Amino acid sequence: MFSYTFQWKQAFARLPEMLDGARVTVEIALLSMAIGIVLAVLLTGCRLSGNRVLMAVSTTWVELARNTPALFQIYMAHFGVASFGIHFSPFVSLLIGITFNNAGYLSENFRGALKAIPDTQTRSARSLGMTPIQAFGYVVMPQMLRISFLPMTNQMVWAILMTSLGVTVGMNFDLYGVTQDLNALTFRTFELFALAAVIFYVITKIIQIGARLIASRLFRY
Amino acid sequence: MKTLITAAVLLVSAGAAQADKLDDIISSGTLRCAVVLDFPPMGFRDESNNPQGFDVDYCNDLAAALGVTAEIVETPFPERIPALMSGRVDVGVASTSDTLERAKTVGFSIPYFAFEMAVTANDKSGITSYDTMKGKVVGAVAGTYEAIALEEQVKAWGEGEFRPYQTQADVFLALSQGQLDGTVSTSTVAQANVKSGNYPGIAVMGKAPFDTDYVALFTNREEYGLINYLDLFVNQQVRTGRYDELYEKWVGGEVPSLLVPNSYR
Numbered sequence: 001m002f003s004y005t006f007q008w009k010q011a012f013a014r015l016p017e018m019l020d021g022a023r024v025t026v027e028i029a030l031l032s033m034a035i036g037i038v039l040a041v042l043l044t045g046c047r048l049s050g051n052r053v054l055m056a057v058s059t060t061w062v063e064l065a066r067n068t069p070a071l072f073q074i075y076m077a078h079f080g081v082a083s084f085g086i087h088f089s090p091f092v093s094l095l096i097g098i099t100f101n102n103a104g105y106l107s108e109n110f111r112g113a114l115k116a117i118p119d120t121q122t123r124s125a126r127s128l129g130m131t132p133i134q135a136f137g138y139v140v141m142p143q144m145l146r147i148s149f150l151p152m153t154n155q156m157v158w159a160i161l162m163t164s165l166g167v168t169v170g171m172n173f174d175l176y177g178v179t180q181d182l183n184a185l186t187f188r189t190f191e192l193f194a195l196a197a198v199i200f201y202v203i204t205k206i207i208q209i210g211a212r213l214i215a216s217r218l219f220r221y
Numbered sequence: 222m223k224t225l226i227t228a229a230v231l232l233v234s235a236g237a238a239q240a241d242k243l244d245d246i247i248s249s250g251t252l253r254c255a256v257v258l259d260f261p262p263m264g265f266r267d268e269s270n271n272p273q274g275f276d277v278d279y280c281n282d283l284a285a286a287l288g289v290t291a292e293i294v295e296t297p298f299p300e301r302i303p304a305l306m307s308g309r310v311d312v313g314v315a316s317t318s319d320t321l322e323r324a325k326t327v328g329f330s331i332p333y334f335a336f337e338m339a340v341t342a343n344d345k346s347g348i349t350s351y352d353t354m355k356g357k358v359v360g361a362v363a364g365t366y367e368a369i370a371l372e373e374q375v376k377a378w379g380e381g382e383f384r385p386y387q388t389q390a391d392v393f394l395a396l397s398q399g400q401l402d403g404t405v406s407t408s409t410v411a412q413a414n415v416k417s418g419n420y421p422g423i424a425v426m427g428k429a430p431f432d433t434d435y436v437a438l439f440t441n442r443e444e445y446g447l448i449n450y451l452d453l454f455v456n457q458q459v460r461t462g463r464y465d466e467l468y469e470k471w472v473g474g475e476v477p478s479l480l481v482p483n484s485y486r
Contacts, residue, residue: 002308003306003308004306007325078400079394079395079398079400082395082399082400083398085399087399087400089382168387168391170360170384170385170386170395172363177385180299180363181364183299184298184299184363185322185369186323187302187322187323187325187326188325189302190306
């Protein structure tokens with residue numbers, strides 16, 4: 001039994017506020033991807049470095065990021081570290097949580113991509129007189145990023161969806177936060193959330209299609 | 222004979238067609254109430270995890286009046302509407318402010334409880350009263366009456382920051398950790414949480430000058446029979462002294478009036 005009369009007009013009247021929220025959502029996701037990629041490259045480097053401490057740090061990071069809920073990671077960034085007197089705003093907490101998750105997954109993507117690049121490439125680069133860092137930076141890394149490009153866009157989509165968890169740490173100006181607030185105000189839950197779902201869908205679809213277009217250009221030899 | 226059977230069939234089907242939610246509850250033998258169990262002393266869980274509080278008792282009383290058994294369905298604030306609309310609960314006994322905006326979607330009874338608002342602050346924040354909250358980081362439970370009023374106030378002040386949280390527990394945790402300097406909550410909730418000792422370093426700093434927050438029972442908008450019954454039930458609770466009794470049990474102090482002066486309801 002579902003007794004509800006839909007009143008779309010009331011929900012559509014709130015569309016501008018929700019689109020503002022959507023902009024924030026995309027910003028957080030982009031920012032967390034940019035930082036996440038840098039961190040993931042470093043984590044991958046640490047894993048390959050042979051240094052025990054660095055390896056332990058990166059392994060722990062990746063294991064935690066991949067094997068605990070994103071909700072938990074975001075909650076810990078806000079309430080967990082606050083027990084030690086370190087305070088982040090809801091925006092920063094959400095960004096930290098998503099970036100932590102992104103870096104963990106991306107680092108695994110990169111590791112997989114590296115496996116697809118034959119050792120001989122590094123060796124030839126070295127024989128041309130490149131230092132190990134040059135060989136990685138000029139020869140291996142570009143190929144690694146290219147191979148893992150599509151998995152990276154998956155992570156971008158996931159980052160967009162993860163922003164919805166920000167409500168648990170007090171975010172109310174991203175898409176989900178705005179919707180939740182409007183819901184409490186008007187009780188028009190189903191119209192508002194349906195609208196939010198459509199916006200989320202459109203955003204992620206645009207990312208997927210955009211990524212495919214970029215990929216078809218990027219991977220043309 | 223044939224006419225008799227037809228008449229009987231018609232009577233039965235007519236009876237079935239007329240059955241409304243009130244009849245459904247009575248014939249099902251169970252009243253399912255949406256209660257927020259993160260809102261002491263209105264709703265919470267005791268040490269043995271049983272639902273307790275004013276709203277829980279109120280639901281039990283309502284079920285007793287209907288002659289059915291009560292079933293408490295734990296419902297966080299944002300899920301009150303989905304719980305009602307999907308038929309998981311019959312009535313909301315969930316400290317719900319009876320705003321005109323919400324009344325477009327659900328049917329409210331007359332008010333069954335009235336909240337006054339209090340300021341609670343972290344001892345180190347420098348907040349001593351409502352006015353000293355200006356420029357500080359303040360928060361409240363997203364979508365509640367006090368959160369909406371406080372967010373507007375922060376905007377009007379033009380300085381400071383407002384943060385909404387999903388549960389009352391998160392608000393007081395953030396307050397105790399110093400992430401929030403102060404909060405405005407219903408005075409009952411403030412006192413219960415400060416007294417609980419779960420949140421060190423916070424204290425109630427007096428009243429917030431918001432209008433009294435009247436909360437009402439709610440059910441589906443078109444269930445006039447049930448809404449009528451709820452109105453009378455709320456009235457009877459006051460008339461029989463049960464409201465005073467429950468207030469004394471869970472809150473204590475002077476019982477707030479449910480009447481709005483110079484108005485009909």
